[in-house]
Amino acid sequence: xxxxxxxGARQTIVIEPSPVxxxxxxxxxxxxxxxxxxxxxAIHERTTGLGxxxxxxxxxxxxxxxxAVDMCRVGGVVGLVSFLAQPATINAARWLAxxxxxxxxxxxxxxxxxxxxxxxxxxxxxxxxxHSRTVALHNLDLALRDLATATTDDIKVxxxxxxxxxx
Numbered sequence: 001x002x003x004x005x006x007x008g009a010r011q012t013i014v015i016e017p018s019p020v021x022x023x024x025x026x027x028x029x030x031x032x033x034x035x036x037x038x039x040x041x042a043i044h045e046r047t048t049g050l051g052x053x054x055x056x057x058x059x060x061x062x063x064x065x066x067x068a069v070d071m072c073r074v075g076g077v078v079g080l081v082s083f084l085a086q087p088a089t090i091n092a093a094r095w096l097a098x099x100x101x102x103x104x105x106x107x108x109x110x111x112x113x114x115x116x117x118x119x120x121x122x123x124x125x126x127x128x129x130x131h132s133r134t135v136a137l138h139n140l141d142l143a144l145r146d147l148a149t150a151t152t153d154d155i156k157v158x159x160x161x162x163x164x165x166x167x
């Protein structure tokens with residue numbers, strides 16, 4: 001969301017099930033933060049029924065790829081930046097009718113890296129609020145299970161190859 005704002009997004013709507021993460025998104029500049037069950041109504045209201053220009057799919061949940069398209073306007077763009085470990089079922093006719101452009105990104109270019117470093121260095125993107133905790137490598141399996149089952153409000157968990165005494 002922060003990078004979208006720096007790149008020129010006029011308004012950002014963050015859809016997040018965790019109230020803690022929604023509050024953080026608002027603190028970091030999101031104009032609107034909603035739970036998933038409020039998303040369609042919020043996008044409809046904020047775009048006067050047109051749909052979002054760009055929807056970034058960042059969850060890795062396969063069924064949400066089609067949901068991202070459903071939230072886009074005609075001629076909109078879906079950015080796929082999450083890794084979908086399972087196949088996604090899509091409504092190809094809906095994609096065609098809406099003339100959706102899919103942009104997938106699994107890595108970055110040298111220019112992307114330099115631009116990102118500039119945004120971090122000049123403070124336009126803040127990373128400190130995103131770091132929830134650090135876990136030792138031997139505790140990684142538990143941290144991943146917590147994240148996968150949504151039993152935590154962690155944002156970013158860093159992994160230390162040694163033991164960790166403070167996070």
